Amino acid sequence: MTQPPLPFAPEILRFLKRHHYERVTPRAALIDMDGTLYDSMKNHTRAWHRLMTELGVECTREEFYLYEGRTGASTINALFQRQFGRNATDEEKTSLYQRKTEYFRELPPVLPMEGALDMLSVFREVGMQRVLVTGSGQQSVLDNISRDFPGMFDDDKRITARNVTHGKPHPEPFIKAMQLARVSPSQSIVVENAPLGVEAGDRAGAFTIGVTTGPIPREAMEEAGAAVVFSSMPEFAHMLPSLLLSLLTITSDY
Structure with missing residues (x-):
C-alpha cells in the first residue's frame, strides 16, 4: 500500500x-x-518615516517594510542615494540613527x-x-x-x-x-x-x-x-x- x-x-x-x-x-x-x-515593524516604519520626512526625503511608511533586515546605516544610505545622490557621512549616519531610535522609544512598547x-x-x-x-x-x-x-x-x-x-x-x-x-x-x-x-x-x-x-x-x-x-x-x-x-x-x- x-x-x-x-x-x-x-x-x-x-x-x-x-x-x-x-x-x-x-x-x-x-x-x-x-x-x-x-x-515591532509598525513602530519601526513610523520612526523611519518621521525621520526621513523631516529631512525632506520622499518616502512612504510602507516601503520601510521592504528595507527590514538592512542595518540602519544601509537604510540611511539607500534613501540618501535616492534623494540626494550620495551616501550619508559617518557622522550623519550615527546622529540620524540615534534620532530614529529616540522616535522609536516615544512609541508604545512593542x-x-x-x-x-x-x-x-x-x-x-x-x-x-x-x-x-x-x-x-x-x-x-x-x-x-x-x-x-x-x-x-x-x-x-x-x-x-x-x-x-x-x-x-x-x-x-x-x-x-x-x-x-x-x-x-x-x-x-x-x-x-x-x-x-x-x-x-x-x-x-x-x-x-x-x-x-x-x-x-x-x-x-x-x-x-x-x-x-x-x-x-x-x-x-x-x-x-x-x-x-x-x-x-x-x-x-x-
Whole structure:
C-alpha cells in the first residue's frame, strides 16, 4: 500500500535540488527579531518615516517594510542615494540613527509576536540551537529578549548589526550565525518575515522559512527564496513539528 506523502515534501525536494543537497539535518535555528519575534515593524516604519520626512526625503511608511533586515546605516544610505545622490557621512549616519531610535522609544512598547514563544519552544524541545540574527543595533529591543523569551537564547548566540560588515540581503549575518553555532548550511534553518532576510538566508544555503507577519505578500517571500511560507507565526509554530520530521526523513531520492 502506498504511503501518503510527507508534509512539505514538494517544497523540501525543490530546495534540495536547487542547493544540490542530499538532505537537511536541522541542528540550528537562525531567527530574525523584528517582525518575527516582536510585532515591532509598525513602530519601526513610523520612526523611519518621521525621520526621513523631516529631512525632506520622499518616502512612504510602507516601503520601510521592504528595507527590514538592512542595518540602519544601509537604510540611511539607500534613501540618501535616492534623494540626494550620495551616501550619508559617518557622522550623519550615527546622529540620524540615534534620532530614529529616540522616535522609536516615544512609541508604545512593542510586544512579542503571537506564536513566537511556541515556535522557540519547539526548537528547544527537539534540541536545536537558537541563534538570534538581526540587522538591528537598537539596544532597547535587544535587552528585552531575555525577559520575553527566557531560556531561549544564550547571550553569546546573537548576531546583530554590530557584528557584520554587510547586512541582509548579504548572506554574511547568517554565515556568521552558522559559524557561531558550528553548523553547516544544510544543518541550518532560517526563520524570517521579510524578503531581504529571506534572500540572505537562502544565499547562505539554509532552509529558509518565510512567515508573513506584515503586509508583504507571500509571493515576494517565495521570489526571494523562501522554501516554505506560512501566513502567521501561530500557523508556523503549529506546523513546525511536522516540518522538522519531514526534513529529517526526506532525502534527494525520496
